[in-house]
Amino acid sequence: MVTTIKRMIARETYFNLLSSYIDKPFIKIITGLRRSGKSVLLNLLSNELINRGIDETNILLINFESFEFSEIDDAGKLYQYIKSKINNNRRYYILLDEIQEVSSWEKAINSFQVDFDADIYITGSNSPLLAIKDNHPKYVVTMDENWHDNIEGIQHKHIADFILMKEY
DSSP, rough: OOOOOOSSSOOOHHHHHHTTTOOOSOOEEEEETTTTTTHHHHHHHHHHHHHEEEEEEEEGEEESGGGGTTTTOHHHHHHHHHHOOOOOOEEEEEEEEGGGBBBBBBHHHHHHHHOOOOOOOOESSSOOOSSSSSSSSSSEEESSSOOOOOTTTTEEEEHHOOOOOOOO
């Protein structure tokens, strides 16, 4: 189900960066402080996918802060919910907002990569990035010029440097 936020502030730089990774073979993780625009980015992304001709039924957008999804509180329920929505052989776009509300969420995310043709995007205020078991590098992309620490395998990149990377 695609929803629309009534008043969205376009975050053009971040959105352009995120949309450049549509259909790339790794999980896209957006973290940040509460109320910093992560949900807006996912809604803008779902609109972009529709504009690119993706059928709305192939876009699964879940905001775990919504009461509508409050019963999906563990990895098993999340997996079963997503599996119940996949009913064709086309690619699905799984957009999960505030994933930290789901216990053991990383098990479901890892299974989606194995079991489905899916392009996966997740957001979280405090989600541990290293819970995702894949072989792709993990980055924190910021506009902060002063933060140069790399922590537990997560590399810091200034947004300008990240955009110019040739790896992806």
